[in-house]
Amino acid sequence: MNARLQARLIALMVLAPAAAGLVCFLSVWGLVWHLDRHRPISEILPHAALRVGVDPAHPPFAFYLGDALVGLDIDLANALAEALGVPAQFVLLGYDGLYDALKIGQVDLLIAGIAIDPARTGLARYSAPYLNAGLMLISSESGGVSSMHDLPGKRLALEFGSEANAEARRWLRRVLPFTILPYAQPNHALDAVRLGMADAALVDSITARLYLRAHPDWVHRLTPVTVLPIAIASHADHARLGAALDRALESLFRDGTIDRLLDKWL
Amino acid sequence: MKSFHRLRQQILPAVLWTARFILGFALLNAFQPAPPRAPLMPPQTVDTTKPQMCVHTRLIDEVDEWKIQRSLMMVREMGADTIAEFFPWAYIESQRGVYNWAQSDRIIRHAANQGLKVIARMGFVPNWARGDQRDVFTTLNTLPPEAYGAFAAFTAAFAARYAGTVDHLIIWNEPNLAFEWGYQQVDPAGYARLLEVVYAPVHRANPNIMILAAGLAPTLEPPGSPHGLNDLLYLDALYQAGAAPYFDGLAVHTYGFTHPPDESPAAERLNFRRVELLRAIMRQHGDDSPIYITETGWNDHPRWVNAVTPAQRVAYTLDAFRYAEREWDDVRKMCVWMFRLPAATFSHPDYFTLVGVDFQPKPIYTALQAYAAGRMTEQTLWLPPP
Numbered sequence: 001m002n003a004r005l006q007a008r009l010i011a012l013m014v015l016a017p018a019a020a021g022l023v024c025f026l027s028v029w030g031l032v033w034h035l036d037r038h039r040p041i042s043e044i045l046p047h048a049a050l051r052v053g054v055d056p057a058h059p060p061f062a063f064y065l066g067d068a069l070v071g072l073d074i075d076l077a078n079a080l081a082e083a084l085g086v087p088a089q090f091v092l093l094g095y096d097g098l099y100d101a102l103k104i105g106q107v108d109l110l111i112a113g114i115a116i117d118p119a120r121t122g123l124a125r126y127s128a129p130y131l132n133a134g135l136m137l138i139s140s141e142s143g144g145v146s147s148m149h150d151l152p153g154k155r156l157a158l159e160f161g162s163e164a165n166a167e168a169r170r171w172l173r174r175v176l177p178f179t180i181l182p183y184a185q186p187n188h189a190l191d192a193v194r195l196g197m198a199d200a201a202l203v204d205s206i207t208a209r210l211y212l213r214a215h216p217d218w219v220h221r222l223t224p225v226t227v228l229p230i231a232i233a234s235h236a237d238h239a240r241l242g243a244a245l246d247r248a249l250e251s252l253f254r255d256g257t258i259d260r261l262l263d264k265w266l
Numbered sequence: 267m268k269s270f271h272r273l274r275q276q277i278l279p280a281v282l283w284t285a286r287f288i289l290g291f292a293l294l295n296a297f298q299p300a301p302p303r304a305p306l307m308p309p310q311t312v313d314t315t316k317p318q319m320c321v322h323t324r325l326i327d328e329v330d331e332w333k334i335q336r337s338l339m340m341v342r343e344m345g346a347d348t349i350a351e352f353f354p355w356a357y358i359e360s361q362r363g364v365y366n367w368a369q370s371d372r373i374i375r376h377a378a379n380q381g382l383k384v385i386a387r388m389g390f391v392p393n394w395a396r397g398d399q400r401d402v403f404t405t406l407n408t409l410p411p412e413a414y415g416a417f418a419a420f421t422a423a424f425a426a427r428y429a430g431t432v433d434h435l436i437i438w439n440e441p442n443l444a445f446e447w448g449y450q451q452v453d454p455a456g457y458a459r460l461l462e463v464v465y466a467p468v469h470r471a472n473p474n475i476m477i478l479a480a481g482l483a484p485t486l487e488p489p490g491s492p493h494g495l496n497d498l499l500y501l502d503a504l505y506q507a508g509a510a511p512y513f514d515g516l517a518v519h520t521y522g523f524t525h526p527p528d529e530s531p532a533a534e535r536l537n538f539r540r541v542e543l544l545r546a547i548m549r550q551h552g553d554d555s556p557i558y559i560t561e562t563g564w565n566d567h568p569r570w571v572n573a574v575t576p577a578q579r580v581a582y583t584l585d586a587f588r589y590a591e592r593e594w595d596d597v598r599k600m601c602v603w604m605f606r607l608p609a610a611t612f613s614h615p616d617y618f619t620l621v622g623v624d625f626q627p628k629p630i631y632t633a634l635q636a637y638a639a640g641r642m643t644e645q646t647l648w649l650p651p652p
Contacts, residue, residue: 057570057571057572058569058570058571059569059571060569061569063571095611095613095614095615113569114612114613115612115613116612117610117611117612119609159575159576159577160576160577160580160629160647160648161566161575161576161577161579161580161628161629161630162566162568162576163568165576165629166622166626166628169626170626181649182647182648182649183648183649183651183652184575184577184578184648184649184651185575185577185651186568188649188651188652191651191652192652195652197652204568206568206569207568228612
């Protein structure tokens, strides 16, 4: 037997079982994945309900209207529970107890207007964000302000002492000077732009959306400038629940439910 | 066999080079840059016209020493001469009898260097002191009575080590909340016993020390509630349990929530002047010892129901200091909750701070600094509504 043939034989003896093993592994993995994806919800949620931790102290996410618990997060939880085919069960928590409740299994999910926190990813698995609560620049349509680079020489209205105030001070270190007009409330800053007393306002997106609902005739330009992703948290160890949640949330995005809920509350 | 020999000749150098590469990579990793150092400055003093001003810090979880130093420098520059800080027993004596003072030494060393005094809050129980946990649910706040002596020994060691910079110790935190009492029914008599066990050894360790009874959580929880007990009822029960001889001053937590600082106090209302109701209970029991407000302030989260606007927060906080200076001569210190967080929480706790995680001062920091320097003007910091 010559050397080349011998080498080919050895290669075949090594590669053939490896390839066969790979095919077997992929087949089994695919089967498990398929079965897992179609696992009955009762196996994923053994309490036969979606136990949702909410913080009722943060309107418009969750709050009491009289005796009724209402808000964006409440509607979202109900929509998700319906998509999963189980009832929603609300567990009222303060911020301090949210992640502890998730950790000890008191709740399946947290839907509490929470921002994705990189420091919590060891415990929590976050869904795709359903809202960006970051800062936005608003100007009149003709104002032409859509970034900090458009601001030099212009007037920027904002709420005194807010995140927007801190951000504007950072911008002042990066671009040529502009004038900051601090107001006691964010709505005053938006009024200033609408009435032509400022060129742009910097406010958080929830304030902006609520203001624009109240002033539907105002022709404006709205530009997101920072990102604060608001998402749903499930336990990092409950991968099946997380995957089921992702699928349900995706279907709510696709059929327009999320947009409808955002329009309802913001 | 020839081909095997040739194969070995080709593979062997590759294996050797791979090994060299891995070794080189490991060596390069070993030569990491040293963490930034924080050498002490020449000893500093605090320049202030408002000796009541104090701020609660959160330094014990701060990893970088330079951030501890930077925080304390900014506290001094703000004009506060005292900080309140938590020193968890579980961090320092995680093994019985073996003390790790590294982090507390760092904090105290830099505080002393900046000319600051420290009010130290003691708490958090190490695993070994929580007793038999096989059938019992315990937390870091579970302190069985048989461990009171061990807690007292640790507290005395702490008091002796930091005498001069730390002359005020707060024993425990908000024991009127079930959460802070190991999720057990709150127990004023049990807490009175804890104060009694701690008092003598700590005074022996540092004769100048002042033991402060823990600040109670402002709450309206009724008797029998699984969550806690109304702070006024708890304080009264504490005196009835005979705690008075075992503390030299009372720590108080008083938050403004959404109310202005001059709003009248009432038993069924939580506001800044609730401290006056607590003081009335002290006087009823013949106790005229001083009060240390170790947590106070307002929150300016844009959406939390207990928050105010940033403009209101500045105005209310300054008015609170003016009110305390004018009306409360028995209030020795008023510590604003809180200076800075080591990392963002992305929720309302971020909006209690005076400076950002990146050390950017918020307008309230600047306003307090001007107030402490005595150069507060009546100039409004924001514009009138358009």
